[in-house]
Amino acid sequence: MNDSDPQTPMPEPRPIFYGAYERAVDGKGRFNLPFRFQRVGTEAGVEKYIASEGPDTLLTVFPYGEWRRMFERLKGQSTTPERRAMVRRLSSGTHTLEPDRQGRVVLPPEVLGRAGIAGRVVVVGMGHYMELWDPERFRRAQEAPPAPDPDFINGFYQE
Numbered sequence: 748m749n750d751s752d753p754q755t756p757m758p759e760p761r762p763i764f765y766g767a768y769e770r771a772v773d774g775k776g777r778f779n780l781p782f783r784f785q786r787v788g789t790e791a792g793v794e795k796y797i798a799s800e801g802p803d804t805l806l807t808v809f810p811y812g813e814w815r816r817m818f819e820r821l822k823g824q825s826t827t828p829e830r831r832a833m834v835r836r837l838s839s840g841t842h843t844l845e846p847d848r849q850g851r852v853v854l855p856p857e858v859l860g861r862a863g864i865a866g867r868v869v870v871v872g873m874g875h876y877m878e879l880w881d882p883e884r885f886r887r888a889q890e891a892p893p894a895p896d897p898d899f900i901n902g903f904y905q906e
Contacts, residue, residue, distance in 0.1 A: 762875060763874055764877050770870060772859065798844055799841040805879060808879065
């Protein structure tokens with residue numbers, strides 16, 4: 748089959764998250780995902796996301812299908828003891844998030860606490876995933892960002 752064949756299914760577009768949104772976090776660890784970030788994590792008719800510890804001691808949130816694709820890619824790499832330990836750490840620190848009717852998701856308060864999040868959270872779109880930040884830490888990071896890398900900036904605008 749080729750690209751012009753009407754029987755060839757089009758691949759699902761990858762979600763793109765952008766922007767930063769501050770949200771309240773209640774005592775149970777619930778907060779609202781930004782409306783524009785909702786409904787892209789649908790898998791078999793069920794909207795869900797995977798949250799895990801990410802780089803820079805942040806929490807990351809992926810649509811389920813995106814996280815699964817990345818996890819399978821990671822699992823397909825070499826199976827050294829070090830690699831298995833990394834997969835184990837990633838897997839054991841994940842949490843499934845399924846928004847309720849109000850768009851709220853819940854993460855255990857102790858998980859949020861390890862990322863320094865209590866009371867408020869900033870949800871930052873990072874392309875195909877989201878980051879969860881403590882608002883004050885996010886503000887400090889934005890005040891002193893590293894100098895832009897010209898290759899990165901030029902690559903963004905390249906067709």
